[in-house]
Amino acid sequence: MSIAERRRGGDELPMREAPLREQARQVLRRWLIEGELEPGQDLNERLIGDRLGVSRTPVREALLLLTLEGFVSMSPYEGYYVAPLTREEGEDLYRLIALMEHQALVRCEPPSAEDLVFLDELSDRRLEAPSHDESVELDREWHRTLLAGERVGRVYREELTRLRNRLDRYERALLLDAPNRASLVGEHRAIVAALRRGDRDEAGRLLEEHWLWPLSPGVRWPTDGERANGDGSADDEATGEDAVS
Structure with a gap:
């Protein structure tokens, strides 16, 4: 089965099959990536556990794992x-x-012919995406599909997954200040075209250049480098849902 077939069909395991710490980690990671939890915000184990319906132990374990992930x-x-x-x-x-x-x-x-068709389908959908969040998710899906499955070496697969997860918080904000959507989609199409020609060296070069646009002069970065106040002082610990949303 090709990557495209698995993507269309959906093959993710139900969350109930994962340990509680992993369920908590996945939910917390999603909140972090989507900006529900802001840089510098205090994280109260008890309040998070109450919101998730679990004890403090899996929450503490999840927070430790997320610390290791950055x-x-x-x-x-x-x-x-x-x-x-x-x-x-x-x-x-x-x-x-x-x-x-x-x-x-x-x-x-290299990706299969069917996967290349699916990559172009994702590009079409991204051009028509009605929201920024949907456009970001389609961009992620495109990159996951390009390099996915057993055809990519285990070390590459594991390290890229780890780095992409860590980058997600930056991506959601940076893409607001990105070149226009059509320009980025055009770069995706050029990579696919090079792969169809069998020119993987050119596709790799284009892919590397595509990733480096945020390093261009004038790009506005969503960084503060401080705790929530932005002035080096810490807020009082958040209470209620403020600690976890």
Whole structure:
């Protein structure tokens, strides 16, 4: 079965089959990526557990895992809080992903003809996407489809997944300030066209260039580098849903 067939059919496991800590991690990661949890915001284990309907133990385990992923920071005196966004980290992530996707595309088994058709379908849908959030998700789906499944080496697959997850918080905000949507979609189409010609070297070069647009002069970055106040001082711990939304 091709990647495109699996994407269309949907093959994700139901959340109830995952351990509670993994369920909590997935929900918290989604809140972090979608901006429900802001940089510097305090994270109260009890309040998060109440909202999720679980005890503090799986919440604490989930927060520890998210700390290892770079989404959450921990202070010995103040506990867990949402990790700040910094331009330095964001630029490093873009450079690493650009290099790794370039190498993976050149070295791995190329996408099937059906996958290339599906990539163009995603580009068409992105041009017509009615919202920014839908456009961002279609962009992610395009990159996941380009380099997905067993045809990509395990190390590439695991590391790219980890880096993309960490980049997601930057992507959602940066794409608001991106070149126009048609320009980015045109770059996607040029990569697919190179793959159809069998020119993976050219496709890899175009893919790397495509990833590096946020490093261009004048791009506005959604970074503050501080806790929630933006002035180096910490807010009082949030209460109620403010701690988890």
